[in-house]
Amino acid sequence: MNSNSGKRRKFSGLSGAELQIAHDALVRLKQTFIMEESDDQTDPSDESTGPTFDVQIDEMITMMENKLHENSQVFAEFLQYDHGTLEAFNITQAGILLLKPYSKERLTSSRSLGENSFWSSKNFNLQLELLKNLIPRTNEACARVWIDTFFFRASAMLPPAQRMVLNLEQEIPATTVKPLGRTTLSGFVDYTVVVTNRVAAATLFQIPTLTTIKMLSCSGFFVIEAKINDPGKHIAQAVCEIYTCGKYLGKQILRGTLTNGSDWIFIIVRINADSNGASFSYSSPISSSAGIIHPDGNVLKLGNDWSDIVAGILYHWINNSFSDIDHDDWIKEVTVI
Numbered sequence: 001m002n003s004n005s006g007k008r009r010k011f012s013g014l015s016g017a018e019l020q021i022a023h024d025a026l027v028r029l030k031q032t033f034i035m036e037e038s039d040d041q042t043d044p045s046d047e048s049t050g051p052t053f054d055v056q057i058d059e060m061i062t063m064m065e066n067k068l069h070e071n072s073q074v075f076a077e078f079l080q081y082d083h084g085t086l087e088a089f090n091i092t093q094a095g096i097l098l099l100k101p102y103s104k105e106r107l108t109s110s111r112s113l114g115e116n117s118f119w120s121s122k123n124f125n126l127q128l129e130l131l132k133n134l135i136p137r138t139n140e141a142c143a144r145v146w147i148d149t150f151f152f153r154a155s156a157m158l159p160p161a162q163r164m165v166l167n168l169e170q171e172i173p174a175t176t177v178k179p180l181g182r183t184t185l186s187g188f189v190d191y192t193v194v195v196t197n198r199v200a201a202a203t204l205f206q207i208p209t210l211t212t213i214k215m216l217s218c219s220g221f222f223v224i225e226a227k228i229n230d231p232g233k234h235i236a237q238a239v240c241e242i243y244t245c246g247k248y249l250g251k252q253i254l255r256g257t258l259t260n261g262s263d264w265i266f267i268i269v270r271i272n273a274d275s276n277g278a279s280f281s282y283s284s285p286i287s288s289s290a291g292i293i294h295p296d297g298n299v300l301k302l303g304n305d306w307s308d309i310v311a312g313i314l315y316h317w318i319n320n321s322f323s324d325i326d327h328d329d330w331i332k333e334v335t336v337i
Helices: 016-031 053-070 073-074 085-086 103-110 119-131 140-154 198-206 212-217 231-251 303-319
Strands: 091-099 162-176 184-197 220-226 253-258 264-271 278-283 290-295 299-303 330-336
Touching: 016 053, 016 073, 016 085, 016 231, 053 091, 073 140, 085 091, 091 231, 103 119, 103 303, 119 140, 119 303, 140 162, 140 184, 140 220, 140 299, 140 303, 162 198, 162 212, 162 231, 184 198, 184 212, 184 231, 184 290, 198 212, 231 253, 231 264, 231 278, 253 303, 264 303, 278 330
Parallel strands: 091 278, 220 253
Antiparallel strands: 091 330, 162 184, 184 220, 253 264, 264 278, 290 299
16 A cells, blocks of 8 residues: 555645745646556555655646645735746836936927816926925835826816826726636736726726726726835735736736836836736836936936926826837837847
8 A cells, every 4th residue: 555645635735826836836747747657557446555756746737736726815915026926927127217318399399288278297296396395205105296297287187178087095906917727816906097988987987897898998098006115015916916907807918107106117018819817017216316318328317307208108007008118108118039
């Protein structure tokens, strides 16, 4: 009798991401097997002969899949996600995003959008100046006051036929993230922004769910994650949120941002053609202290222009959230070699 026959293998010591990585590694190992017919005529009734290696692998894969299914809600909280999670979901970094040198003409044109509205560029910057001396950014609730101001400005930049719907604490339904897999992601995103026509916007005000957004004809969908302390440490979480939204909406490309209200990190996620994983690129924080590297090597500080530049990027990215970066973008991509 096999001495291990009464023991049950346990995987409870592995986190959800680690278990997924181990499962995928075993599946790849199984696919490399070259089955050879053995000349050894073993009596199949001989209990001293344990299961073959490939059978053991199958058993382990089955147990892992059962465990992953049981623990599918382990991934329900986006806060748990880290770079190990990205690896488990086959999400890799494709490049970095850099702010392109901008012309004064483009900045002037961007500032002129919505110039007769309450949230004109002038009033927008007056509001930021007020907040600077009124609300300290000590927690995420304070940061959101700053973030809100930028999206109020972006909404005023839209043409009259378009409407923006800004939804806070958007629930993301359980979404299968691996083909033929059981792992689902779900949770809440700090903000989502939808750009659509007036009729669809009215519907979203009544039923502001991701399912409604999926059914309606929306020209833009943007994901925002707010982090007060060192937003750059939360790239993996933001990427997972954007990836999950893209999977649920059935979009190959989706854009988003990670911010504390003064530092803005822009992220683009491209879901792989086979739906198994994705690639992403992100920018360094764009703020008043950030700079643009010109072709001659000189660095130009953004200074007082930074707020209108961020508003211009938000306006462009929200309206092109399902499209790839092109020559009209404020940002260029440098791919990782």
